[in-house]
Amino acid sequence: xxxxxxxxxxxxxxxxxxxxxxxxxxxxxxxxxxxxxxxxxxxxxxxxxxxxxxxxxxxxxxxxxxxxxxxxxxxxxxxxxxxxxxxxxxxxxxxxxxxxxxxxxxxxxxxxxxxxxxxxxxxxxxxxxxxxxxxxxxxxxxxxxxxxxxxxxxxxxxxxxxxxxxxxxxxxxxxxxxxxxxxxxxxxxxxxxxxxxxxx
Numbered sequence: 001x002x003x004x005x006x007x008x009x010x011x012x013x014x015x016x017x018x019x020x021x022x023x024x025x026x027x028x029x030x031x032x033x034x035x036x037x038x039x040x041x042x043x044x045x046x047x048x049x050x051x052x053x054x055x056x057x058x059x060x061x062x063x064x065x066x067x068x069x070x071x072x073x074x075x076x077x078x079x080x081x082x083x084x085x086x087x088x089x090x091x092x093x094x095x096x097x098x099x100x101x102x103x104x105x106x107x108x109x110x111x112x113x114x115x116x117x118x119x120x121x122x123x124x125x126x127x128x129x130x131x132x133x134x135x136x137x138x139x140x141x142x143x144x145x146x147x148x149x150x151x152x153x154x155x156x157x158x159x160x161x162x163x164x165x166x167x168x169x170x171x172x173x174x175x176x177x178x179x180x181x182x183x184x185x186x187x188x189x190x191x192x193x194x195x196x197x198x199x200x
């Protein structure tokens with residue numbers, strides 16, 4: 001009996017110590033993450049990037065929007081807005097899904113795409129948009145993956161799910177490596193439908 005009490009006491013002390021260390025470690029991570037990221041850019045870089053886009057890709061996209069809308073719209077999408085709460089909720093969501101499957105969430109990928117001509121929200125039709133997807137290591141690479149289709153410690157690439165729905169043109173675009181699986185529901189863990197400017 002004394003041995004059982006001692007083991008229980010030891011377990012509680014060690015658990016308390018581990019939780020205390022984890023809490024302290026989380027505080028340090030939060031403090032470190034409030035520093036300016038190394039990926040943050042300067043205003044001269046930003047100005048050069050906007051100039052390149054405005055004189056190149058944007059002209060093509062503006063022409064495309066004008067053609068597709070038959071002159072009703074003439075300016076392509078220049079930004080997409082998500083609130084801090086929406087982004088925090090999304091990160092919490094993919095962190096939870098990844099933890100439940102014991103898959104290490106390595107980051108996110110942002111894919112450029114466009115809404116189809118018959119999209120359910122008329123103002124979004126034909127406009128450039130961005131899809132935000134979680135990533136995990138698959139065959140040693142950071143690949144956009146689908147936690148909703150993955151099993152324990154076995155991430156399924158988003159490309160393999162998309163492959164089931166895509167036409168031949170889209171299938172040729174290699175956005176991630178292929179990883180086969182049995183398809184279940186149509187839901188995805190991708191974030192989209194921010195507020196586009198234009199039209200808003």
